[in-house]
Amino acid sequence: MHKDNQPLIFEITKEGRVGYSLPELDIPEVDLSSLLPGGLLREEAAELPEVSELDIMRHYTALSKRNHGVDSGFYPLGSCTMKYNPKINESVARFPGFADIHPLQDEETVQGAMELMYDLQEHLIEITGMDEVTLQPAAGAHGEWTALMMIRAFHLANGDTQRTKVIVPDSAHGTNPASATVAGFDTITVKSDENGLVDLEDLKRVVGDDTAALMLTNPNTLGLFEEDILEMASIIHGVGGKLYYDGANLNAVMSKARPGDMGFDCVHLNLHKTFTGPHGGGGPGSGPVGVKKDLIPFLPKPVLVKTEEGYHFDYNRPDSIGRVKPFYGNFGINVRAYTYIRSMGPDGLKAITEYAVLNANYMMRRLQPHFDLPYDRHCKHEFVLSGRRQKKLGVRTLDMAKRLLDFGYHPPTIYFPLNVEEAMMIEPTETESKETLDAFIDAMIQIAKEVEETPEIVQEAPHTTVIKRLDETKAARTPVLRYKKA
Amino acid sequence: MKHRYLPMTEQDQKEMLDTIGVSSIDELFSDIPEKVRFQGQYNIKPAKSESSLLKELSAMAAKNADHKTYASFLGAGVYDHYKPIIVDHVISRSEFYTAYTPYQPEISQGELQAIFEFQTMICELTGMDLANSSMYDGGTALAEAGMLAAGHTKRKKLLISGAVHPESQDVVRMYALGQSIEVVQIPTKDGVTDIEALSEMIDDQTAAVLVQYPNFFGQVEDLRKVETLTHNANALMVVSSNPLALGILTSPGKLGADIVVGDAQPFGISEAFGGPHCGFFAVTTKLMRKVPGRLVGETTDEVGRRGFVLTLQAREQHIRRDKATSNICSNQALNALAASVAMTALGKKGVQEIATQNILKTNYAKKSFEAAGFDVVYQGSHFNEIVVNVKSSVTSLNKELLKKGFIGGFDLGKVDETLEGHALIAVTEQRTKEEIDALVQEMGAFRA
Numbered sequence: 001m002h003k004d005n006q007p008l009i010f011e012i013t014k015e016g017r018v019g020y021s022l023p024e025l026d027i028p029e030v031d032l033s034s035l036l037p038g039g040l041l042r043e044e045a046a047e048l049p050e051v052s053e054l055d056i057m058r059h060y061t062a063l064s065k066r067n068h069g070v071d072s073g074f075y076p077l078g079s080c081t082m083k084y085n086p087k088i089n090e091s092v093a094r095f096p097g098f099a100d101i102h103p104l105q106d107e108e109t110v111q112g113a114m115e116l117m118y119d120l121q122e123h124l125i126e127i128t129g130m131d132e133v134t135l136q137p138a139a140g141a142h143g144e145w146t147a148l149m150m151i152r153a154f155h156l157a158n159g160d161t162q163r164t165k166v167i168v169p170d171s172a173h174g175t176n177p178a179s180a181t182v183a184g185f186d187t188i189t190v191k192s193d194e195n196g197l198v199d200l201e202d203l204k205r206v207v208g209d210d211t212a213a214l215m216l217t218n219p220n221t222l223g224l225f226e227e228d229i230l231e232m233a234s235i236i237h238g239v240g241g242k243l244y245y246d247g248a249n250l251n252a253v254m255s256k257a258r259p260g261d262m263g264f265d266c267v268h269l270n271l272h273k274t275f276t277g278p279h280g281g282g283g284p285g286s287g288p289v290g291v292k293k294d295l296i297p298f299l300p301k302p303v304l305v306k307t308e309e310g311y312h313f314d315y316n317r318p319d320s321i322g323r324v325k326p327f328y329g330n331f332g333i334n335v336r337a338y339t340y341i342r343s344m345g346p347d348g349l350k351a352i353t354e355y356a357v358l359n360a361n362y363m364m365r366r367l368q369p370h371f372d373l374p375y376d377r378h379c380k381h382e383f384v385l386s387g388r389r390q391k392k393l394g395v396r397t398l399d400m401a402k403r404l405l406d407f408g409y410h411p412p413t414i415y416f417p418l419n420v421e422e423a424m425m426i427e428p429t430e431t432e433s434k435e436t437l438d439a440f441i442d443a444m445i446q447i448a449k450e451v452e453e454t455p456e457i458v459q460e461a462p463h464t465t466v467i468k469r470l471d472e473t474k475a476a477r478t479p480v481l482r483y484k485k486a
Numbered sequence: 487m488k489h490r491y492l493p494m495t496e497q498d499q500k501e502m503l504d505t506i507g508v509s510s511i512d513e514l515f516s517d518i519p520e521k522v523r524f525q526g527q528y529n530i531k532p533a534k535s536e537s538s539l540l541k542e543l544s545a546m547a548a549k550n551a552d553h554k555t556y557a558s559f560l561g562a563g564v565y566d567h568y569k570p571i572i573v574d575h576v577i578s579r580s581e582f583y584t585a586y587t588p589y590q591p592e593i594s595q596g597e598l599q600a601i602f603e604f605q606t607m608i609c610e611l612t613g614m615d616l617a618n619s620s621m622y623d624g625g626t627a628l629a630e631a632g633m634l635a636a637g638h639t640k641r642k643k644l645l646i647s648g649a650v651h652p653e654s655q656d657v658v659r660m661y662a663l664g665q666s667i668e669v670v671q672i673p674t675k676d677g678v679t680d681i682e683a684l685s686e687m688i689d690d691q692t693a694a695v696l697v698q699y700p701n702f703f704g705q706v707e708d709l710r711k712v713e714t715l716t717h718n719a720n721a722l723m724v725v726s727s728n729p730l731a732l733g734i735l736t737s738p739g740k741l742g743a744d745i746v747v748g749d750a751q752p753f754g755i756s757e758a759f760g761g762p763h764c765g766f767f768a769v770t771t772k773l774m775r776k777v778p779g780r781l782v783g784e785t786t787d788e789v790g791r792r793g794f795v796l797t798l799q800a801r802e803q804h805i806r807r808d809k810a811t812s813n814i815c816s817n818q819a820l821n822a823l824a825a826s827v828a829m830t831a832l833g834k835k836g837v838q839e840i841a842t843q844n845i846l847k848t849n850y851a852k853k854s855f856e857a858a859g860f861d862v863v864y865q866g867s868h869f870n871e872i873v874v875n876v877k878s879s880v881t882s883l884n885k886e887l888l889k890k891g892f893i894g895g896f897d898l899g900k901v902d903e904t905l906e907g908h909a910l911i912a913v914t915e916q917r918t919k920e921e922i923d924a925l926v927q928e929m930g931a932f933r934a
Contacts, residue, residue, distance in 0.1 A: 327760025345533025
């Protein structure tokens with residue numbers, strides 16, 4: 001990584017330089033103030049940079065060298081499924097027939113795009129075991145909220161106005177309770193038991209005729225499969241609630257167990273995780289939602305249907321919750337996901353899950369002697385270690401994460417889930433080789449040793465990155481959120 | 487199985503199973519109850535090789551009428567603009583696109599600095615104090631702005647102009663539903679927000695007035711009256727804006743907006759059948775701690791070097807959980823990067839020039855339609871869009887235009903029955919004089 005401080009683009013600007021080539025103006029010029037009278041024209045120009053094309057390329061190339069992606073090295077960020085992003089996806093998404101089409105063109109002129117969307121839906125229906133899928137939500141959290149709004153509409157249609165509570169486990173992703181709040185529900189937390197699974201007795205205690213839904217990730221955020229899933233489904237369904245599947249961890253169960261067969265009524269998927277979106281530095285994602293039959297009437301509109309004349313967007317859906325996003329979802333990401341699924345096929349999707357789980361268990365067993373493993377059983381695609389043993393020696397999980405940077409790795413997800421002290425959540429994915437896993441494990445073991453012998457090396461890490469630890473308190477106390485000319 | 491994305495060998499597998507102490511991969515799944523265990527394989531299409539998949543998907547893509555082949559006069563919120571070639575080269579650097587949210591700032595300075603620059607450029611164009619790192623799109627950004635306003639003012643009513651994009655209006659209503667917020671539409675008059683109606687509708691229960699600038703019909707509304715009425719009622723003024731137009735228009739910030747949102751798609755982002763695009767969200771300092779989504783801030787490291795971090799995270803869902811006011815997590819980072827590159831390439835001069843070209847071309851088209859005897863129904867200041875009365879089915883017209891190599895305008899009858907037979911024609915700097923002249927001629931021929 002580049003050690004030199006990279007100036008802001010605004011600091012290398014020079015009046016008179018340009019980086020653009022606009023089409024020739026082939027019509028007569030007219031005085032703008034006659035077209036935009038009465039103060040509509042801005043008096044002060046927006047201070048955008050003035051730089052040449054090479055300046056721009058060098059600037060962003062330098063920035064890219066100060067950034068770690070999956071292509072740079074191992075990225076075992078738990079719950080995020082940082083697998084390899086196939087390059088064919090990028091090529092296909094850039095075909096003019098996919099990239100340069102407008103969402104409001106006549107349907108006859110975009111049948112190829114609609115065919116792709118429809119076939120992707122069909123594939124996702126089979127993969128999840130649901131009855132129908134919408135591609136409209138833009139990301140996982142958006143999918144959660146979409147599905148909760150459908151559940152809300154379902155209960156209201158039944159006259160169940162009292163169903164105001166959504167139950168989430170204490171190990172849930174933060175988006176689950178936040179989505180429930182945005183959808184107008186109150187959140188109830190259900191505890192985990194000593195095995196890291198949902199405590200059935202506590203679940204029975206918190207359910208009632210005010211239960212709208214239980215949101216569940218399976219395997220959960222500890223990487224453990226909720227073995228009592230059928231009983232949980234019957235508890236929720238018994239009180240008239242709906243069971244919601246957070247698909248963040250679908251990579252763990254493809255071809256092994258489908259949400260639809262486990263009793264889930266709806267599911268969101270993160271196409272940028274399981275289906276190689278890619279992650280884009282924080283998005284764009286895509287968060288399709290699958291539902292069982294009794295939620296179909298409430299799907300957001302338009303609903304993509306196949307007729308004898310071709311594909312068609314159906315707006316005539318009287319019970320639909322409405323529109324959750326302009327147009328039809330993050331099509332460009334859906335193209336990539338479709339390309340990936342078609343590259344893998346049924347054998348490939350099965351192998352993904354098997355190798356992802358094998359990799360995770362292998363790492364877990366090799367690291368077990370060196371760190372605390374709060375839940376000692378087969379994990380699925382990820383596992384959670386606790387740094388409490390190291391904490392007693394004065395070294396925090398944060399320190400160990402920072403030390404991993406010196407070895408060229410992105411650290412695991414840390415301090416999540418919340419029900420494990422000093423948590424480190426490790427997800428290797430299936431695209432990493434045994435050699436990569438072994439090298440990472442060796443680094444972790446070395447760090448554990450350093451904690452005992454030379455803790456300051458870990459406490460003062462990182463040592464090799466372009467900057468040292470940053471003052472986050474200062475950033476929050478005196479926020480500087482934009483550049484201003486000195 | 488062998489696959490180019492899966493490095494596992496038989497030997498690896500054996501060694502790993504030995505280390506774990508199990509004899510088969512299946513054993514690792516023994517915790518999945520028999521009853522829910524999926525048997526066999528998915529009934530989906532078999533895998534295809536790289537070459538044959540490329541062939542199949544390129545044939546599928548070729549079924550679509552794309553804007554490399556057809557001259558598009560379709561806008562309505564999504565535009566065919568100059569996309570500097572350099573944009574794709576930058577966002578194809580996989581250090582950017584294969585990374586995730588910059589949780590570890592020491593190895594994410596590239597992404598963080600790029601976002602900080604994006605935030606700055608959005609502030610410059612909108613005239614606001616701060617901007618976040620992006621939202622899903624303009625529609626959901628507007629909805630979140632409405633939710634913020636309701637939370638901030640503790641009022642439960644939003645007034646939204648009928649000249650806001652109809653799909654964005656739908657999304658605002660959708661978000662409002664969950665929060666039990668009332669959304670009332672302000673009528674339009676001559677293609678702009680009806681100020682008299684607004685003055686009668688606004689009251690002490692109004693959290694915000696939501697307008698679009700330039701609006702759905704391409705009209706550049708005079709926001710000063712909206713501002714006076716809104717702030718007199720102690721409500722917030724929310725402006726949804728096309729950032730490219732702001733290269734030349736007085737910024738909403740200067741006109742008193744409290745929140746400015748919109749979509750950065752006009753800056754280097756593919757139309758891509760409607761997404762992914764890139765919402766933005768900018769506010770005044772007083773609303774800083776209520777902004778949804780991620781913010782990047784400047785700070786220093788232990789030895790005093792400048793660096794960037796995700797900041798003010800106490801607002802966000804992963805900290806506040808059910809107390810969070812927004813659930814947004816992943817946003818549109820890569821598209822924010824694309825927009826940054828395009829804004830940088832255009833720069834201070836280019837953004838004025840491109841906005842000017844759009845105004846000139848729109849007005850050239852307007853004059854041409856009028857000269858050909860068409861009624862262009864709204865007579866204010868235009869940006870990108872004009873409403874042309876074609877006095878016949880826009881759908882039939884568009885079918886004819888397609889045969890001549892054009893993608894015609896948006897059929898306004900689809901969203902407003904009083905505008906049956908009216909086309910919303912979009913003209914950007916990409917359309918040549920020749921194409922505009924030919925379109926007018928073909929539409930004239932169709933009418934005759």
